[in-house]
Structures are given as structure tokens and as C-alpha cells.
Amino acid sequence: MGALLALTSAVCYGAVDFAGGLLSRRVHFTVVTFLGQVGGLLFAVVAAALVPAETVRPSDAVWGALSGAGSGTAMHFLNRGLSRGAMSIVVPVSAVTGVALSVLSGVFLLGDQPTGAAWLGICLTLPALWLVSGGSRPGRGGDGREASVDGLIASSGVALQYIGLAQAAPASGLWPVAAGRLAAVLLLSPSAWRQDHRFRQPVRRLGEAVVVGAGASFALILYLLAARRQMMAIAVVLASLYPAIPTVLGLAVLHERATRTQVIGLVGSAVAIVLLTLG
Structure with a gap:
């Protein structure tokens, strides 16, 4: 059940x-x-209020x-990197390094002990994420270095x-998710305040941003439920696909051509899913 929840989280995150x-x-x-985090906060508060909680400690x-x-x-740093047109650098760097840091923390700090099959799936996931994100095209010069920094911070x-x-x-x-969305809103508020003129958009566009954030919050809730049923190292890797x-x-809707x-x-990701599910 934990693996299924983590995979569903990945699907939701990807769609968002x-x-x-x-x-x-x-x-x-x-x-x-910013509006995505606001939408995520609204969704998380409603979801947390509907799901019973025994006690919420500080x-x-x-x-x-x-x-x-x-x-x-x-x-913030992912979108900053994307705004520089460095998708082929910042996305794979942030995805792969984020997974690696999470897995290492789970193993060495939290005592997670993945099986042999799960370790094989984890090791396969890292290059699969890099390839599927277009990471085979290295950046050059200052833009490449700046995008790499954005990806590492992200x-x-x-x-x-x-x-x-x-x-x-x-x-x-689910109150920790709500607390997280509130913290994200507060963290991003100064940047949004400095760019207040950017918010002069049609109401429909602003509403779409809120809905996107609500979807991301739902994905995080699914990950949280997965992490409570599955060791964190496995839940993180599956959700990070x-x-x-x-x-x-992009292939199905926008008719893009896959490299x-x-x-x-994609094939490596599918094999990794099988191995992680078996593990």
C-alpha cells in the first residue's frame, strides 16, 4: 500500500x-x-480538518x-533556474541530488535498511531520473554553473x-502538511511582495495557479501517508519519479518527440519501480 501511495504521489506531482x-x-x-503555496495551504487545512488527528505535538x-x-x-530556486532557460541542468540536478540526499539521510540517520532489490532500484533510479529529465546536455560557461547552483540548492x-x-x-x-504550506507561504511572501506588479493577471490565471498548488499539496499528503507505511528511503525514491x-x-498531449x-x-524508471515495489 505504501508503494502505491508513493507512486500516486509521483503521478500527481508530475501532472502538477x-x-x-x-x-x-x-x-x-x-x-x-506563491499562489501555488497559497492554494496548497488552503487545501491542506481543509484536508487536515477532515482527517481525524489524535494529537498534534509542537x-x-x-x-x-x-x-x-x-x-x-x-x-524558488527550481523556478529561478527554469526562468533562465536551464531546464536541462536544473531539473536533473535537483531531482537526482534530492533523491540521493534523502536516501542517505534515511539510511545513515534514520536507520532505514533497504533490501538488495530495493538498493538496485535506488541505484537505477538516479541515472533514470537524469536521463528522463534531459540531463545528458551539460551546461557551459557561467549560465551552466549558475543553473547547477540553483539545482543543488533546490x-x-x-x-x-x-x-x-x-x-x-x-x-x-495531516496537520504537518498544513504547517508546511503555511511556512512556505511566509517564506515566499517577501519575494512576492517585491514582485506585486506581476500579480496583475486575469483572475482565471491566478485561479489556475491556486489549483496547481492544491494539487501539489495533495501529492505531499499522499507521500506522507506512504512514508508512514513504507521506509522513507523507498517512499522518497518512488515519489521522486x-x-x-x-x-x-508532453508526448501524449503536446505531441513532443522523445529523445x-x-x-x-523511462524504461529505467519502469524497471526501478518494479524493483522498489518488490523490495
């Missing part, structure tokens, strides 16, 4: 990334990022807030997001 990417072509990424709220700080940091945020959320006690229900979804949707490296990455 695809929709957010299309929206960012028409609306500045600052607007999409530590659960703190872990949730740290997770949200990671989310806000990851989205990956640290991704790792903090997953690790922090997994530390909240099951008795806290989301970059494959925009690639598949050979992306096809290899």
Missing part, C-alpha cells in the same frame, strides 16, 4: 509540474510559485514547518521537504 510549466509560459513564475508542527521551508526553497530543499515531513508522528494526522510524468504527458536518452530513462 506539467500544468505549472504550461502556466509559467503565460504568468511569471513568482506568481505561480514537534510535529516544527517538522512540518521545516518541510514547508524546504518546499518553498526548492520551488535539491537540498527537496530533501528537507521529504525528510522533515516523514518525521511527524502519525497521530498528528515524478519527472517522468511531464515527459510522458533516445529520455526513452532509456
Whole structure:
């Protein structure tokens, strides 16, 4: 059940990334990022109120807030890298490094012990994510270095997001996700305030950004439920396969052509899923 929840989280995250990417072509990424977190907060609060929670300790709220700080940091630097036109660098760097940091933390700090099949799946996931994200094209010069820095900082945020959320006690229900969305909104508010003129958009566009954020919050809730049923190292890897979804949707919806490296990455991702599920 945990593996299925993590995979569903990846599908939701991937669909949200695809929709957010299309929206960012028409609306500045600052607007999409901030209103997305607002939408995520609204959805998380409603979901948390509907799901019974035995007790919410201060530590659960703190872990949730740290997770949200990671989310806000990851989205800011990921979108900054994307705004520079460096998708082929920042996406694979953030995805692969974020997974590696999360898995290493789970094994060495939390005592996770993946099976042999699971380790093989983890090792296969890293190059698969790199290939499916288009990471075979290295950046050059200053832009490449700046994009790599954006990707590395974003990956640290991704790792903090997953690790922090997994530390909240099951008795806290979904309130850690709500605490995280609140922390992300507060973290991104200064940047949004400085770019307030960017928010002069049609109401429909602003509403789409809110809906995208609500979808991301739902994906995080699915990950949280998966991490409570599955060791974090496995849940993180399965949930982090989301970059494959925009690639598949691009092929199916936008009729894009897959490169050979992306096809290899997709096949590798499928094999990794099988191994991780068996593990």
C-alpha cells in the first residue's frame, strides 16, 4: 500500500509540474510559485480538518514547518533556474541530488535498511531520473554553473521537504502538511511582495495557479501517508519519479518527440519501480 501511495504521489506531482510549466509560459513564475503555496495551504487545512488527528505535538508542527521551508526553497530556486532557460541542468540536478540526499539521510540517520532489490532500484533510479529529465546536455560557461547552483540548492530543499515531513508522528494526522504550506507561504511572501506588479493577471490565471498548488499539496499528503507505511528511503525514491510524468504527458498531449536518452530513462524508471515495489 505504501508503494502505491508513493507512486500516486509521483503521478500527481508530475501532472502538477506539467500544468505549472504550461502556466509559467503565460504568468511569471513568482506568481505561480506563491499562489501555488497559497492554494496548497488552503487545501491542506481543509484536508487536515477532515482527517481525524489524535494529537498534534509542537514537534510535529516544527517538522512540518521545516518541510514547508524546504518546499518553498526548492520551488524558488527550481523556478529561478527554469526562468533562465536551464531546464536541462536544473531539473536533473535537483531531482537526482534530492533523491540521493534523502536516501542517505534515511539510511545513515534514520536507520532505514533497504533490501538488495530495493538498493538496485535506488541505484537505477538516479541515472533514470537524469536521463528522463534531459540531463545528458551539460551546461557551459557561467549560465551552466549558475543553473547547477540553483539545482543543488533546490535539491537540498527537496530533501528537507521529504525528510522533515516523514518525521511527524502519525497521530498528528495531516496537520504537518498544513504547517508546511503555511511556512512556505511566509517564506515566499517577501519575494512576492517585491514582485506585486506581476500579480496583475486575469483572475482565471491566478485561479489556475491556486489549483496547481492544491494539487501539489495533495501529492505531499499522499507521500506522507506512504512514508508512514513504507521506509522513507523507498517512499522518497518512488515519489521522486515524478519527472517522468511531464515527459510522458508532453508526448501524449503536446505531441513532443522523445529523445533516445529520455526513452532509456523511462524504461529505467519502469524497471526501478518494479524493483522498489518488490523490495
